[in-house]
Amino acid sequence: MKIAFLSSLLVAVLAMADDWPIFRGGQGLRGVAEGQIASPLRLHWRAKLGKGACSSPVVAAGKVYISTASGALLALDLASGKTLWESKLGASTEAPPLVRENRVYVGNDDGAFVAFDASNGKTLWTFKTEDRIKGSANWVMAGKTPAVVVGSYDMFLYCLDAANGKLLWKLETDNYVNGTPSVTAKRVAFGGCDGQFRQIDAASG
Numbered sequence: 001m002k003i004a005f006l007s008s009l010l011v012a013v014l015a016m017a018d019d020w021p022i023f024r025g026g027q028g029l030r031g032v033a034e035g036q037i038a039s040p041l042r043l044h045w046r047a048k049l050g051k052g053a054c055s056s057p058v059v060a061a062g063k064v065y066i067s068t069a070s071g072a073l074l075a076l077d078l079a080s081g082k083t084l085w086e087s088k089l090g091a092s093t094e095a096p097p098l099v100r101e102n103r104v105y106v107g108n109d110d111g112a113f114v115a116f117d118a119s120n121g122k123t124l125w126t127f128k129t130e131d132r133i134k135g136s137a138n139w140v141m142a143g144k145t146p147a148v149v150v151g152s153y154d155m156f157l158y159c160l161d162a163a164n165g166k167l168l169w170k171l172e173t174d175n176y177v178n179g180t181p182s183v184t185a186k187r188v189a190f191g192g193c194d195g196q197f198r199q200i201d202a203a204s205g
Contacts, residue, residue, distance in 0.1 A: 021099035023136035045081030067093035085121035107133025125165035130154035151177025169205030
């Protein structure tokens with residue numbers, strides 16, 4: 001199956017001065033991109049994604065990263081669409097990746113949250129939750145520790161050390177956590193299927 005990136009997306013991305021390394025572009029999830037979209041729009045390339053993809057692509061340092069329904073994480077060349085590397089996630093994946101400091105973080109439908117080397121796709125560490133991960137992770141400073149926060153259908157929001165995947169804290173909710181947490185200053189904000197919106201301290205949870 002071949003999936004074509006919308007030409008409007010590609011033209012916008014190619015025109016942007018900044019990367020789009022996370023779902024909705026940045027920690028605050030504002031979904032606002034800089035730059036102008038040239039007209040007329042045209043298709044730049046197509047990329048074959050196996051069984052297809054439900055994940056949104058992200059862009060960093062001239063590469064497009066996308067997770068697929070066949071359980072793969074792909075890194076594509078932004079200019080040509082050529083596959084640079086492919087890594088196995090072990091299960092179907094809908095969560096958009098997060099790219100931060102030459103690492104790619106993504107969770108899958110088996111509840112595994114994995115960190116990859118953005119240069120070559122090598123697995124750096126894996127953290128296992130108790131249920132599927134549907135939303136993107138976000139990055140945060142947990143005190144002085146660079147960290148990532150991600151929700152799971154096991155009803156927890158997790159904060160993990162970005163370097164090694166060590167659990168820093170977790171917060172239990174009353175239902176699935178299936179969205180992407182927003183990060184502002186020293187706080188993490190998120191909603192879940194329990195119908196509650198929470199703001200929590202990034203250092204302690």
